[in-house]
Amino acid sequence: MCFTAESVLERSRQKLTSEAGFTLSAAESNFRKGSTFHRVISLGERLSPSSRARADCKCMWLTLSVFQLTRPQSNFFAPVEDVMLPSGSFNNKVAFITGGGTGLGRAMTTTLSQLGAQCVIASRKLDVLQQTAEEIGKETGNKVHAVQCDVRDPQAVSKCVDQIEALAGLPDVIINNAAGNFISPSERLSPNGWKTITDIVLNGTAFVTLELGKRLIQKQKGASFLAITTIYAESGSGFVVPSASAKAGVEALYKSLAAEWGRYGQRFNIIQPGPIKTKGAFSRLDPTGAFEKSMKHRIPTGRLGTKGEIANLAAYMSSDFATWMSGAVIRLDGGEYVFISGEFNNLISVSLTLRSAVFIIHFIHLFQKQKMTVFHGKDD
Numbered sequence: 001m002c003f004t005a006e007s008v009l010e011r012s013r014q015k016l017t018s019e020a021g022f023t024l025s026a027a028e029s030n031f032r033k034g035s036t037f038h039r040v041i042s043l044g045e046r047l048s049p050s051s052r053a054r055a056d057c058k059c060m061w062l063t064l065s066v067f068q069l070t071r072p073q074s075n076f077f078a079p080v081e082d083v084m085l086p087s088g089s090f091n092n093k094v095a096f097i098t099g100g101g102t103g104l105g106r107a108m109t110t111t112l113s114q115l116g117a118q119c120v121i122a123s124r125k126l127d128v129l130q131q132t133a134e135e136i137g138k139e140t141g142n143k144v145h146a147v148q149c150d151v152r153d154p155q156a157v158s159k160c161v162d163q164i165e166a167l168a169g170l171p172d173v174i175i176n177n178a179a180g181n182f183i184s185p186s187e188r189l190s191p192n193g194w195k196t197i198t199d200i201v202l203n204g205t206a207f208v209t210l211e212l213g214k215r216l217i218q219k220q221k222g223a224s225f226l227a228i229t230t231i232y233a234e235s236g237s238g239f240v241v242p243s244a245s246a247k248a249g250v251e252a253l254y255k256s257l258a259a260e261w262g263r264y265g266q267r268f269n270i271i272q273p274g275p276i277k278t279k280g281a282f283s284r285l286d287p288t289g290a291f292e293k294s295m296k297h298r299i300p301t302g303r304l305g306t307k308g309e310i311a312n313l314a315a316y317m318s319s320d321f322a323t324w325m326s327g328a329v330i331r332l333d334g335g336e337y338v339f340i341s342g343e344f345n346n347l348i349s350v351s352l353t354l355r356s357a358v359f360i361i362h363f364i365h366l367f368q369k370q371k372m373t374v375f376h377g378k379d380d
Helices: 005-020 026-034 049-066 103-114 126-140 154-167 191-218 241-264 279-285 290-296 307-318 336-341 347-369
Strands: 002-004 040-043 094-098 118-123 144-148 173-176 223-228 266-273 329-332 372-375
Touching (some): 094 191, 103 118, 103 126, 103 173, 103 307, 118 154, 126 144, 154 191, 173 307, 223 241, 223 307, 266 307, 307 329
Parallel strands (some): 094 118
Antiparallel strands (some): 002 040
16 A cells, blocks of 8 residues: 555545635645655555654645645636616616716716716816716717716705706716725824815715705605715724714615605615725725735635626616615625624634644654655665
8 A cells, every 4th residue: 555645635635625615726736846755655664763754744744735725716706897787777867976087986887878877977076077978978879977066065066966957957866976085093083084084975975965865855756876885884994984984874874864765756775895996996095905915815705896896786776677675785795794794704714724734643643653664766
């Protein structure tokens, strides 16, 4: 009876694949290409102490190589960027998107425009808005309007809504997407820093929602309101306290209005995205890329989300296919929230370590209990 390094690897591979769907990492490849540990271990003679020690060490190295594993979960969850809803789902509808010039706002505007909506986008930077509106209009063949608006200022919001009515009429779809954020230890947070974020996120959403909602009620017109928040609106998060607090306030606002204004034909829903890689946010919050890399290890699907995935969900929740949905909070995060919430979920990595340790102990036990010889290919 004999064991080879190759046979040990193969048996380990079969066991791991059948039990957990794991694949071996580059360690196995390195072993096959460059290692001199192509030794044959056979029953027969007792090892000398020095040979036993060398064999034990080499066996441990082999075992650790086997257990340097990767979980190829992202291979199973590739994003689909195609527009989900049928063409024409938003024909004869007007959609208003705050923060529509870049990032998620632009992606949602593009999808709604592709589906037939006449879109109006708003933010403070008119030049960016106009360029985005022109580019999306050329891509989709539908008119996109650009309206400058500082959502922090209720008078500016009122004037913005006047322009929307003049350009396209009161909207059927309102997406509150304008946001701001920065990272700061809370002990260094200034009143101005707090106010800057809460003015945009909470006050801005409230001003837009209340101004439009009152006019819609007056005109007896129904509409779908959608807010883009974050998973830490629910969980809380250190170092982004103004954003977490403001987003939580937005969720309370929308849930409250879902209960109160359903009688007027208004629906209010919320999307909680996990980490979505957008140029603006990641250039500010993750300039080195370290955050993105660390995030993937705590997302069970093994990757960040895409703008297209959020846009498809937003389109569905705002469409006539979802008229029975109101007061809903939909989390789209690859499973991140449930992973970070579970007290024992980090045992995924610990369990691999324990299995590796058991495997090592088992092999050492074989060396000690059986009479084995290591043939090195040449004499020591």
